[in-house]
Amino acid sequence: MFATLLHEIPLQGGDVTDGVVRVGDTVRRPVSPATPAVHALLRHLEAAGFEGAPRVLGVDGLGREVLSFLPGVSGLSAASAGxxxxxxxxxxxxxxxxxxxxxxxxxxxxxxxxxxxxxxxxxxxxxxxxxxxxxxxxxxxxxxxxxxxxxxxxxxxxxxxxxxxxxxxxxxxxxxxxxxxxxxxxxxxxxxxxxxxxxxxxxxxxxxxxxxxxxxxxxxxxxxxxxxxxxxxxxxxxxxxxxxxxxxxxxxxxxxxxxx
The missing domain is CATH 3.90.1200.10 (Aminoglycoside phosphotransferase (APH), C-terminal lobe)
Structure with missing residues (x-):
């Protein structure tokens, strides 16, 4: 169980899920009925050696899922559009x-x-x-x-x-x-x-x-x-x-x- 930390940075860009924030090197997200399936998939990907997905780290004090933060940038730019x-x-x-x-x-x-x-x-x-x-x-x-x-x-x-x-x-x-x-x-x-x-x-x-x-x-x-x-x-x-x-x-x- 992860303690709730105060310094939260809202993450934008998703259409489906609200309330996604970054805390340090983690991402906190509201859970949904599909969360157990997604966590099982992410754990499978980790075991398979796939590096391109977040890791499941647990649940925080607010009941949110805790995932590893993938550093980098997202969205379209002159480079990513090529x-x-x-x-x-x-x-x-x-x-x-x-x-x-x-x-x-x-x-x-x-x-x-x-x-x-x-x-x-x-x-x-x-x-x-x-x-x-x-x-x-x-x-x-x-x-x-x-x-x-x-x-x-x-x-x-x-x-x-x-x-x-x-x-x-x-x-x-x-x-x-x-x-x-x-x-x-x-x-x-x-x-x-x-x-x-x-x-x-x-x-x-x-x-x-x-x-x-x-x-x-x-x-x-x-x-x-x-x-x-x-x-x-x-x-x-x-x-x-x-x-x-x-x-x-x-x-x-x-x-x-x-x-x-």
Whole structure:
């Protein structure tokens, strides 16, 4: 049990969980019904030698989970928006997926969310947006915020990651640093580094479209419950998903040509 310390630095960037703070070399986060599953996963990753995830350190006097702090910076910058960083994220995701091998795909309670129709293969992060990737010296070295982790397929987690990093989005909704990028080329770079096989590349855009549809429905349902989901919905999350889906429909042929 960790004592409560007074000097707390609020950490920003997450959409789902409020009240995340840094205390020294630790991060304190409110617990949720999925916390036991996430802690089991993080302990498995530690035992597997995966260095790119926080370590579970316990619970503090306020009942918050205590995780190790991963030093570095997150979010998009001129460096992290480039293809070298994109390739690094692909390699990090592949290393993470491989490290989850052997972790039980049933028997834990996860947050849930949209998913693939195929049987799960690994535990996916399912929210590897730029805010959740830690960079050091312009190299992606870690991932944080496992709130939405759950059993899924490798391809679904690849698609979820590419939604933010390619990005598969209408240009009007992209970060300014990614507004003019060649999305098809970035899809190919990511898939090459990760090692996405040809059969999955042929299905990637179809699965992206399915994810858009299901994510829209999931977010709309969760928004009815209030909280941060309602805030994100009110901020236009549903409209952004719809625009991304329409953009994908309009550019599918050229994107597919890069993938195959």
């Amino acid at each position: 293809e070298e960083a994109l390739a690094g994220v692909a390699g990090l995701l592949r290393e993470f997926h491989d490290a989850t091998a052997g972790f039980p795909l049933s028997g834990h309670r996860w947050e849930g969310g949209s998913n693939d129709d195929a049987p799960p293969q690994i535990i996916g992060h399912c929210d590897l947006r730029p805010d959740n990737v830690i960079f050091r010296d312009q190299v992606p070295v870690g991932m944080i915020d496992f709130d939405l982790a759950r059993p899924t397929t490798r391809l679904f987690d690849v698609v979820t990651t590419l939604r933010h990093w390619a990005p598969i989005a209408d240009p009007v909704d992209r970060h300014p640093l990614l507004r003019g990028v060649e999305v098809g080329e970035r899809l190919r770079v990511f898939c090459d580094v990760y090692g996405v096989p040809p059969r999955d590349r042929r299905r990637l855009l179809e699965l992206a479209r399915l994810r858009f549809h299901r994510s829209y429905e999931v977010m709309r349902t969760r928004a009815d419950g209030g909280g941060n989901w309602a805030r994100m919905w009110a901020d236009g999350a549903g409209e952004r998903i719809r625009r991304a889906s329409a953009w994908l429909d309009s550019h599918e042929d050229e994107l597919y040509a890069h993938l195959i």
